[in-house]
Amino acid sequence: MIQQEMLQYQSLDMELARIERDLRKNDNFVKRKQYKAMTQECEETIAKLDAKASDLRNQLAQAQQSVQKITDVIEEHSKEIDGLEDEDELNYLNKKLNEQIMELNSVEKEIRRILREGEEIVKSFDDANAKLPRLVAGYNKCNEEFNRAAAEVKPRVTEIRAQQAELKKAIDPSIFEIYKKIADGGLQPVFVALRDGTRCGGCQMEIPKAVADARFAGKNYMRCEHCGRIIYKKD
Numbered sequence: 001m002i003q004q005e006m007l008q009y010q011s012l013d014m015e016l017a018r019i020e021r022d023l024r025k026n027d028n029f030v031k032r033k034q035y036k037a038m039t040q041e042c043e044e045t046i047a048k049l050d051a052k053a054s055d056l057r058n059q060l061a062q063a064q065q066s067v068q069k070i071t072d073v074i075e076e077h078s079k080e081i082d083g084l085e086d087e088d089e090l091n092y093l094n095k096k097l098n099e100q101i102m103e104l105n106s107v108e109k110e111i112r113r114i115l116r117e118g119e120e121i122v123k124s125f126d127d128a129n130a131k132l133p134r135l136v137a138g139y140n141k142c143n144e145e146f147n148r149a150a151a152e153v154k155p156r157v158t159e160i161r162a163q164q165a166e167l168k169k170a171i172d173p174s175i176f177e178i179y180k181k182i183a184d185g186g187l188q189p190v191f192v193a194l195r196d197g198t199r200c201g202g203c204q205m206e207i208p209k210a211v212a213d214a215r216f217a218g219k220n221y222m223r224c225e226h227c228g229r230i231i232y233k234k235d
């Protein structure tokens with residue numbers, strides 16, 4: 001016979017699993033997870049916007065440096081033009097001056113593009129920053145509610161664990177080891193009786209006598225190789 005204590009232990013394990021399952025199905029548990037994911041996403045967005053803003057600041061600083069350089073060259077050319085009378089040289093410098101003015105126009109265009117992108121970033125940044133506290137508050141609320149639900153079942157969980165510790169003292173350690181190995185692997189161990197002295201009471205698979213004799217040697221249970229159930233002898 002399988003020990004009564006082992007079966008009681010198992011039924012308490014099943015109750016624990018049920019409690020655990022119910023908690024995971026709890027609305028606040030599910031919502032809490034969603035809020036956490038959304039919060040993370042929002043924080044990542046803010047970090048990305050930060051990096052983009054810093055990149056734009058560098059671009060702007062570079063563009064401003066270019067403006068300064070071009071302005072200096074323009075000023076130099078203008079001074080040179082002032083004292084010139086030779087037409088060829090005047091034409092040449094005028095051409096140079098025009099080139100600089102065209103370059104200045106293109107840098108200014110670039111600056112307008114940077115500022116426009118900057119405005120977009122500020123807007124997205126404001127949106128994300130307004131959203132974040134709402135998400136954090138939502139998470140906290142669900143977390144609180146879920147913790148309340150978890151606290152409600154805690155006394156029963158503590159009680160079950162105490163009962164199991166007590167039962168364990170009476171359970172044959174070797175069968176408990178098998179039980180634990182199966183249970184920790186995420187399965188619910190199933191105990192079935194040996195049928196007709198040769199078959200698994202679960203899957204009905206025939207067990208060769210030599211195998212059964214070897215497996216049952218010194219104990220009254222074995223693991224079914226076919227279905228994984230724990231087969232015990234009804235003696």
Ligand SMILES: [Zn+2]
Pocket residue numbers: 200201202203204205224225226227228229
């Ligand atoms: Zn079986």
